[in-house]
Amino acid sequence: MCPRALRLLRGLCLWLLLGTVSGNRSCVFYETPHNLQGSMRHQGRLLAGAEHGTILCHSSHCCFGIWNQSHGRLQAVMQGCWGSDRDGCDSPACKTSPVHTAGVIFQRCLCRSDFCNANVSQLGAPAAPQGE
Amino acid sequence: MCPRALRLLRGLCLWLLLGTVSGNRSCVFYETPHNLQGSMRHQGRLLAGAEHGTILCHSSHCCFGIWNQSHGRLQAVMQGCWGSDRDGCDSPACKTSPVHTAGVIFQRCLCRSDFCNANVSQLGAPAAPQGE
Amino acid sequence: QNRSAGSQAYCRLQELTINLRYDFIIVPVEYTANNCEGPxxxxxxxxxxxxxxxxxxxxxxxxxxxxxxxxxCCVPVKYSSQDVILFTGEGLQVTTYPEMVVEECGCR
Amino acid sequence: QNRSAGSQAYCRLQELTINLRYDFIIVPVEYTANNCEGPxxxxxxxxxxxxxxxxxxxxxxxxxxxxxxxxxCCVPVKYSSQDVILFTGEGLQVTTYPEMVVEECGCR
Incomplete structure (x- = not known):
């Protein structure tokens, strides 16, 4: 009986471990009220009603964040769940990359740990004009 | 007013003519009660309830006929509307071609005039074994 | 057999007749299957x-x-079905096969 | 970038990442679009x-x-959609584009 109980216990531990690993990702949720069309809230279940809330991701373990960079300061524009794990969401921390568009600089990241999109952990290289 | 009335009259005549030309094709309808799976009656509207009935074709101007040939005699197996005008339905008369399969010879035709599938108008060449 | 010869400017539907001269297919003998051609x-x-x-x-x-x-590649993106009357060995069988005739082409 | 190198035995789904480094696309920078490859x-x-x-x-x-x-030809026969966050000139816009990711391949 002892080896069988041990096997059952080991199975239970594995199940709990996998349950934790494959559980919902928690991300910071925020969407600017200014000049935003559409929303990313369909990618998860919103928990808190506060300005910077929490969202539990439906279909991925990936958070995203977008910040507007001006005069050296970063202002959050959008934060939430990204819908896929396969779009370059490899880093546990929010290492942003810049994008320069029509005189505006955005810093953006995808990251795969709980609330990793709360703040920028490592700022991308100074933005250079992109495109051809 | 006179040329205008003439134009209207000409238009009406053209409409009647096209109405006749593009009207339903009438084909003979028959399906053997022996060893037949499925039916071709969905290709038209059945008129008479008799054994050899009439069918008005829904979507084409093409009749088809299949006969079983044995000891020089032809026995109707299926007659009705064929669903498309584009499957080699060029002849106004039922000129059959033979197909030799598992010891049975069938004569079959597609034809494009009213009741053209009532009888075989020209028998196909003697059946030779087909396939590779 | 194809509707037109020369090279195509872009991907589009072309008429193609496919021969069904198999001994188990009774009707049709051939049908307009069409094909998608062009760059x-x-x-x-x-x-x-x-x-x-x-x-x-x-x-x-x-x-x-x-x-x-x-x-x-230029390929079919919309098909229609085709009735075929087969000989099963015992008798005839009417079967409607899906995706037999190309109706629209596209680049995929 | 492709999942495997050597030649394919037959038509199947292969991983392909497409770069979206256009100045009006804010997120994602790249995505797994996949492709259909093989004879x-x-x-x-x-x-x-x-x-x-x-x-x-x-x-x-x-x-x-x-x-x-x-x-x-070996082509996509089933797709899924992809969210993209764009800069419109005034602000951001969330758009879900259909037929962005290949899910299944087939011979057409």
Whole structure:
């Protein structure tokens, strides 16, 4: 009986471990009220009603964040769940990359740990004009 | 007013003519009660309830006929509307071609005039074994 | 047999008749199956309408010089079905086969 | 970037990442779009499931020695959509584009 109980216990531990690993990702949720069309809230279940809330991701373990960079300061524009794990969401921390568009600089990241999109952990290289 | 009335009259005549030309094709309808799976009656509207009935074709101007040939005699197996005008339905008369399969010879035709599938108008060449 | 000979400017539907001279197919002897022919080039929007966002991005990659293992291809994107009367060995059988006739083409 | 290098035995889904480094696309920077690669040969039934009756008859024609203007091609037969966050000039816009990611391939 002892080896069988041990096997059952080991199975239970594995199940709990996998349950934790494959559980919902928690991300910071925020969407600017200014000049935003559409929303990313369909990618998860919103928990808190506060300005910077929490969202539990439906279909991925990936958070995203977008910040507007001006005069050296970063202002959050959008934060939430990204819908896929396969779009370059490899880093546990929010290492942003810049994008320069029509005189505006955005810093953006995808990251795969709980609330990793709360703040920028490592700022991308100074933005250079992109495109051809 | 006179040329205008003439134009209207000409238009009406053209409409009647096209109405006749593009009207339903009438084909003979028959399906053997022996060893037949499925039916071709969905290709038209059945008129008479008799054994050899009439069918008005829904979507084409093409009749088809299949006969079983044995000891020089032809026995109707299926007659009705064929669903498309584009499957080699060029002849106004039922000129059959033979197909030799598992010891049975069938004569079959597609034809494009009213009741053209009532009888075989020209028998196909003697059946030779087909396939590779 | 094809409707027109010369080279195609872009992907589009062409008439093609397929022969069904198998000993178990009683009717039809042949049918208009059609085929999709011609190159898939940018811009798709002004030519063939049956393309996907994925196709646009593949062509964009090629235009930027990244080689693709498979370039966008002119293929059927809409089919219709075809009735076939078969001999089963015992008797005849009416079967409606789906995806037998090409109705629309696109770059995929 | 592709999942595997060597030549393919038959038509199937391969991983392909497409770069979206356009100045108006804010997120994502790249995405897994996938592609369909490999030859379309007989018999299809035992290999890729996404084929049509039309494809079977085209391959049959080729096998009997009739040349085709367009041979069956390995293409996407099922897609999924992809969220993209764009800069419109005034602010951001969330758009879900259909047919961005290949989910299944087939010979068409």
């Amino acid at each position: 898939c080039r940018r811009p798709l929007s002004t030519r063939s309408p049956g393309y996907s966002s994925h196709t646009v991005l593949l062509l964009e990659m090629q235009a930027r010089g990244t080689p693709l293992r498979r370039s966008p | 379309c040969r007989r018999p299809l039934s035992t290999r890729s499931p996404g084929y049509s009756s039309h494809t079977v008859l085209l391959l049959e024609m080729q096998a009997r020695g009739t040349p085709l203007r367009r041979s069956p």
